[in-house]
Amino acid sequence: MLIGFVSMAEGADYQPELFEKVKLVYEDSFDGELNTDFWEVRQHSTWEIAAGVLTGSQSSKEFQEKMIAKGDRAHAGFKPVIWLKQVPENFVCSMRMRYDAKDYHPRFPLLDLGHHIHTLLFAGDKTTLKIKKNVEIIEVEEQFLPLNQWVDVTIELKKGTILLKIDDKKHIFKSPEIDMTGHSQIDFKGVDFGSCQIDHIKVWEGL
Numbered sequence: 001m002l003i004g005f006v007s008m009a010e011g012a013d014y015q016p017e018l019f020e021k022v023k024l025v026y027e028d029s030f031d032g033e034l035n036t037d038f039w040e041v042r043q044h045s046t047w048e049i050a051a052g053v054l055t056g057s058q059s060s061k062e063f064q065e066k067m068i069a070k071g072d073r074a075h076a077g078f079k080p081v082i083w084l085k086q087v088p089e090n091f092v093c094s095m096r097m098r099y100d101a102k103d104y105h106p107r108f109p110l111l112d113l114g115h116h117i118h119t120l121l122f123a124g125d126k127t128t129l130k131i132k133k134n135v136e137i138i139e140v141e142e143q144f145l146p147l148n149q150w151v152d153v154t155i156e157l158k159k160g161t162i163l164l165k166i167d168d169k170k171h172i173f174k175s176p177e178i179d180m181t182g183h184s185q186i187d188f189k190g191v192d193f194g195s196c197q198i199d200h201i202k203v204w205e206g207l
Contacts, residue, residue, distance in 0.1 A: 016092050017163055018156045019206035025088060026203040030054045038085055042187075043077040056080030056188070056196040078192040079108060083115075088205035089180045090158045095201040098150045101194030108191045109145070113157055114183030120155075120164065129162065131177045140171050147191075150199070155186075158206055 016022050026038055030049045034041075041047050044059040058064070059077025067076035087093070099109040104123050111120045119130040122145040129138040144166045145151060156163040157180055162173040190196040 014092065014094060014202070014204065016156055016204075016206060018158050018161055019090065019092070021207050022092055022204035023207060024202065024204050025091075026086065027201070029200045030198070040083040040085060042081040042083060043075050043079075045077045045080045045082070047080070047082055052199065054198045056082055056190065058193055079194065080188070080190040080196040082188050082196070084186040084188070084201070084203070085184060087180075087184050087186055087203060089184070090206040091180070092154070092156045092204040092206055093186060093201065094152070094154045096150055096152050096199040097188075097201075098148065098197045099145065099190050099194060100148050100197070101191035103191075104147065105191045108189055109147075109194070109196070110187075110189050111155070112185075112187035112189070113155065113162070114180050115185055115187060117180070117183050118157070118162060118178060127164070127171070129173050131175060136175055136177050138173050138175065142169065142171075144169055144171070147194075150197075156206065 014022060028035060030052050034047065034049060034054065044063045045056055046059060047054060047056045057080055064076045064078065067073065107121065109122055117132055121128040121130060124143055126142065127140045127144040144164065151166050154165040157178065159179050160174060160176055162178055164171050164173065188196050
């Protein structure tokens, strides 16, 4: 497992489309403890590392009951939620991952690039980018992220542009509203009672 800033040459195994070059910031193959310098578990969801895979599932029944009693079902941990921190303003992220669930939910699963800033929402028939909640909505009438199977995901983001590639499908979103300034995280949010699995991940700073 490699953590921290490394030389330009060591980031040369990925050829970016939106940047001239990249610098590796973080890499993890999940062969040890969860690195809490980069990861923050949310909503008391359960995250465990086993056999080189980080797997997230719902929170405990006790936590769910406590939150429901408080009237906060939305944060009761029915879905796996985790934040990847220290993400650069201009970045590339590549990973092998999967979301498991019986079916898609109208608002999940998703990846947030910046907390509630650029939301990539995956459905059975389309992929939607919601920028700053509903300042701008861009829909692609194609399924990019299928449930219950491993996929290779690459995201590149620089001001004005997001490149999303999942296996052999690619789309480039363009908007003047795309901007990660002041934000430094990617949120993973699955479907209620489903799971999220990440096999390996790399994050580069785009230069």
